[in-house]
Amino acid sequence: MKKIMVFTVVVALLIPALSFARKAKYEVVEVNNGGGIQGTVKTSLKVKDPVVPINIQPKEDPKETEIERKTCGKTQQAGIYIVSPSNEVKNVLVIVEGVKKGKAAPKTDLTINNNKCRFEPLVSISYVKSNYIVKNSDPLFHNTSLGVLLKDKRRAVYNLALPYQNQEIKKRNRVAGLIDLKCDAHSWMRAYVYSSRHPYVTITDANGNYELKDLLPGKYTVRFWHEGFQEETKEVEVKAGKVSKLDVSFSKTRKPDFLGRL
Amino acid sequence: MEEFRKKCKGVIFIFCFTLLSLVLMSTFQGAEKAYGADKVETGKKVYQKYCIICHGNKGDGKGLVGIIHRVEKSGLVWTLFPRDFTVGVFKFRSTPTGCLPTDEDLLRIVSNGIPRSGMPSHEDVSLEDRKAVIEYIKTFSPRWQEEDPCEEIVSVKKPKWVGSPESIAKGKKVYKKMKCWECHGYEGKGDGPKSDKLKDDWGDKIIPFDFTSGALKRGSSPENVYITFNTGLDGTGMPSYEDSLKEEDRWHLVSYTLKLLGLAE
Amino acid sequence: MLNRFYLSLLLISGIVLGAFLLFVGYREISPEWKQYQVEYKNNLIKNAKDDATRERAKEVAIEIRQIYLGKLKRVDRCTTCHLGIENPLMVDADQPFSSHSGDYLKNHPLDKFGCTTCHHGQGRALTKKEAHGLGHKTHWDDPIIPTKYIQSSCAQCHDYKTLEQKGVNNIVKGRNLFQEKGCRGCHKLNKVGGDLGKPLDGIGSQPIAYFPMKHVTGEKTIYSWIKQHFDDPRKIVPESQMRAFLTEEEADLITTYILTLRAEEPPREYRRFMHMPEVKTDGESLYKKYCIACHATGKISVYDEILKRTIPAIKNPAFLKAADDNFLRNVIKEGRTGTQMTAWKISAAGLSDAEINKIINYLSIDRPEEKPERFGFADFTGNVERGKKLYEIRCTFCHGKDGKGGEGLLGINLINPVVQSADPEFLAITVRDGRAGTPMAAFGKKNGLGLEDQDIADLITYVKTLSQKKENLSNDYKD
Structure with a gap:
């Protein structure tokens, strides 16, 4: 009697719980003897990294104006094109698209710092369900506005005010996709974060090299994104226990969005 | 005694059966979806009657009416764009920054309109139709299916001293310290040092609000001002101060803002 | 009784009076x-x-x-x-x-x-x-004039050209601003101008009682009043609808000019007017003199929070395409009753037909070459009931339930006589094609909401009944 009742109540509670469980967007499995992708990203173009002029409007209090002018400086090296003498491109996001199964993504939090009127780091990776830690190291007002870049529009993720120096705000990463950061008070500031559910995202180093490991064998599309070049996508086949080589060369530039805000 | 026990078993059996079947019915996805789909169909008809002319067939804000211009008392011309529902970003919510609005938020805007903008009130439309059109509007952006809803809703409890001269004085200090004047200017006229370069998330020029020009679009009650500090106005340059200011300081700032609006002495 | 108390009182008051007299005497002998x-x-x-x-x-x-x-x-x-x-x-x-x-x-x-x-x-x-x-x-x-306005006194005797040659520029600059900012759109001067504001003849020599001084800060003189009224009209006159968007410098210059508008003149021997003042009579200058204060460039229509009404875009190409010169002439001459648009005919605001024609020519510069597609309103029989239903769904939220437009609404007043007496062909074309560049959407089939021509004919028929009394409505109204 009691058993039937208990059984019924438990089942009655479980059924709705099960129905709410959505099909997971990314399934974590054990990857043994997975494959890898490795390569170098170059460009065939001759590019020059511009110097961005910084214009601080004067405020009523000249001391405040002085502090802001000193902290931000008069110009900033943009840092769009960091290309080695052998045309290897740094700071390219290498993203494996449409991965449904694989190893677990790390739970590391991403720290982004407002420092000397720049976002540091310029390009970084964050994982869904970890946290963003946004810091302000400058003695001035910054606001950090994060937005995910949809096909042709930007959708706000967070817009946080950081008026104090050494202030830190922690927020959960709930949205996947390519996210850009801007500061409304300083229109030249920008940063890019790729927020991923899976761990198969990386950034090229100073030699344009990248490496992705422990992928389940199969055919993948890899996307190469950089703020100053038109993006490239390439198909690659990953075989168990082997590392596939995938090099790419950017052949077209594009104007980064933040230059339009100046 | 035996009779009684049998009866009890029977009753309990019926009870368990009823419970199970009720649970099964209520979690049956198909039925729910069918009910939801009905509302969306009604909502679509309502939308095409009242909303499409500004918000467009695709819900992207590019309707036949286009951009609206308003000029305020200082001569400044406001450029107003109908909201683009496909992005799924809204300014006047009761949820924290980055979150979707609640159904009540959307219903409030549809019913009352937004003063000093192009969005009229739709009190003359039946409540049922208004709720239906909200369900239809939610289909324009995949955000409502993809994202987990936000748990927290901003709770608003106004202390008695909001609007008092001491609170206004403290609020003035907060205004200075939080650098509100960088955009809003020292007298709240929207002419701060950063104000002329501001652009919203979609590249259109946007101006910080001139508090001396009249009522806020969301409403100028203390509670409405307080909520804005908490939620920020997503899509614009107005950030959330939830993590930068204690609740008490936020209410002092409300007092000072009311003074700039001319609603408190 | 001559007791001591009264004696002492007398003594003290005597001393006080004596001291007072001495003090006054000293003041008389030794004035400032x-x-x-x-x-x-x-x-x-x-x-x-x-x-x-x-x-x-x-x-x-x-x-x-x-x-x-x-x-x-x-x-x-x-x-x-x-x-x-x-x-x-x-x-x-x-x-x-x-x-x-x-x-x-x-x-x-x-x-x-x-x-x-x-x-x-x-x-x-x-x-x-x-x-x-x-x-x-x-x-x-008539208190002493602040130094920054002193140049206004020169115009009593000297003409503008001479003053300009001598480098006395403020009056001329002020006058130019006065004529370019459209002040006479609301204020009459020499009997020509609008009547929303007070006439400006002789304003520079009016007594203080003429000006409401309650909200003037600092010295309560007419110089302060005029200047502060330019800074923020509603601060000085709370119910004012004046649209003044001037910088400090501009406000001072126009004040200098306004102060030259005096009722009395110096005697003939003192006057040295060598040249007549230059009066520009071309269409653009007339537009700036009378229209620009509200209509600005005329390219966009704005809802104005001061006038609490939408100001139409009169140099909008889509508007000019549909509206012919006769319509423009009618609106300008008769004004729009119920709104701030004055009647400009010579018996009202005082513009001659020739001047109005010049303004119309100036407006028409932006008229596109092609004519709008003919609607053929005369071929339709409009149904008022159907039109009313359509109006309630499609038009109310901009033009208001009664069609009056006005506060908070984007649409114009449909009831005023000029719109009601306009050619229904013009009204039908406007509804069908909309007015690009303003919130008036296109409601017709081509690039519009999709209303049939018959629907539009019904709508216009209903709109035309808005100014009539309800008893006179008939179901089948053929225009």
């Missing part, structure tokens, strides 16, 4: 101006370079000095205190002794012009307070 003159005389004696000068300085009389100006009907006693006004040695002295700036006294000698003709103030007064008329609530109608 005498103190200045004594100081001046001592200065002259001290700074005398040689004996002859010193002797002359000693002989300077201490007396009231006045300039009697019969023709100007003034008596100026300013030189009683302003002793160094003609003395070039006093250039660096402090007031009231410093000499007059510039070389104005060369052509405007004191004995012929005096001081108050240009500087205003109360010439007969012998104390600073009453002569200047500032700093206290004595309500003198």
Whole structure:
């Protein structure tokens, strides 16, 4: 009697719980003897990294104006094109698209710092369900506005005010996709974060090299994104226990969005 | 005694059966979806009657009416764009920054309109139709299916001293310290040092609000001002101060803002 | 009873009265101006370079000095205190002794012009307070004019061209601004102009009682009133609908010009008008004189929070495409009753037909070449009931339930006679094609909401009934 009742109540509670469980967007499995992708990203173009002029409007209090002018400086090296003498491109996001199964993504939090009127780091990776830690190291007002870049529009993720120096705000990463950061008070500031559910995202180093490991064998599309070049996508086949080589060369530039805000 | 026990078993059996079947019915996805789909169909008809002319067939804000211009008392011309529902970003919510609005938020805007903008009130439309059109509007952006809803809703409890001269004085200090004047200017006229370069998330020029020009679009009650500090106005340059200011300081700032609006002495 | 109490009281009051009399007597013997003159005389004696000068300085009389100006009907006693006004040695002295700036006294000698003709103030007064008329609530109608507006006095006798040549620019700049900012759109001057504001003839010489001074800060003079009224009209006159968006400098310049609009003129011998003022009569200048204050560039339509109404875009190509010159003429001449748009015909705001034609030609510059596609309203039979239903769904939220437009609504007033008497063909084309560049959407089939021509005919038929009484409505109304 009691058993039937208990059984019924438990089942009655479980059924709705099960129905709410959505099909997971990314399934974590054990990857043994997975494959890898490795390569170098170059460009065939001759590019020059511009110097961005910084214009601080004067405020009523000249001391405040002085502090802001000193902290931000008069110009900033943009840092769009960091290309080695052998045309290897740094700071390219290498993203494996449409991965449904694989190893677990790390739970590391991403720290982004407002420092000397720049976002540091310029390009970084964050994982869904970890946290963003946004810091302000400058003695001035910054606001950090994060937005995910949809096909042709930007959708706000967070817009946080950081008026104090050494202030830190922690927020959960709930949205996947390519996210850009801007500061409304300083229109030249920008940063890019790729927020991923899976761990198969990386950034090229100073030699344009990248490496992705422990992928389940199969055919993948890899996307190469950089703020100053038109993006490239390439198909690659990953075989168990082997590392596939995938090099790419950017052949077209594009104007980064933040230059339009100046 | 035996009779009684049998009866009890029977009753309990019926009870368990009823419970199970009720649970099964209520979690049956198909039925729910069918009910939801009905509302969306009604909502679509309502939308095409009242909303499409500004918000467009695709819900992207590019309707036949286009951009609206308003000029305020200082001569400044406001450029107003109908909201683009496909992005799924809204300014006047009761949820924290980055979150979707609640159904009540959307219903409030549809019913009352937004003063000093192009969005009229739709009190003359039946409540049922208004709720239906909200369900239809939610289909324009995949955000409502993809994202987990936000748990927290901003709770608003106004202390008695909001609007008092001491609170206004403290609020003035907060205004200075939080650098509100960088955009809003020292007298709240929207002419701060950063104000002329501001652009919203979609590249259109946007101006910080001139508090001396009249009522806020969301409403100028203390509670409405307080909520804005908490939620920020997503899509614009107005950030959330939830993590930068204690609740008490936020209410002092409300007092000072009311003074700039001319609603408190 | 002569007891001690009353005796002491008498004694004390006697002493107080005596002291008071002595004090008043002293004031009479030694008035403010005498103190200045004594100081001046001592200065002259001290700074005398040689004996002859010193002797002359000693002989300077201490007396009231006045300039009697019969023709100007003034008596100026300013030189009683302003002793160094003609003395070039006093250039660096402090007031009231410093000499007059510039070389104005060369052509405007004191004995012929005096001081108050240009500087205003109360010439007969012998104390600073009453002569200047500032700093206290004595309500003198003509206090001394602030230096930044002093140029306004020149226009009493001199024409604008001469002033410009001599470098006296403020009046001319102010006048240009006055004519380019559209002030006469609401204010009459010489009987021509709108009637939303007060006429400006002789405003520079009106008494203080003419101006509501309650909210004026600082000195309550007409100079402050005019300037502060430009800064924020609603602060000075709360119900004002004046649209004034001027910088500080512009406000000062226009104030200088406004102050030249005086009711009285100096006698003929004083006037030196050599040239007639330049009056621009081309269409663009007329537009700027009368229309620009509300319509601005005319390219976009705006909901105005001051006028609490939408201001239509009159230089909008889509509007000009549908509206022919006759319609424009009708609107301009008759105005739009129920709104701030004045009737400009010669019997109302005072514009001649020729002037109105010039404005219409100026507006029509932006009219596109092609004519709109014919609607053919005459071929339809409009149904008022159907039109009413359509109106309620499609038109109410901009034009209002009663079609009046107005506060908070984007649409214009459909009831006023000009719209009601307009050619229904024009109204139908407007509804069908919309007005690109304004919130008026296209409702027709081509690039519009998709209403059929019959629907539009029904709508227009209903709109035309809005100004009629309900009893006169019939179901089948054929225009």
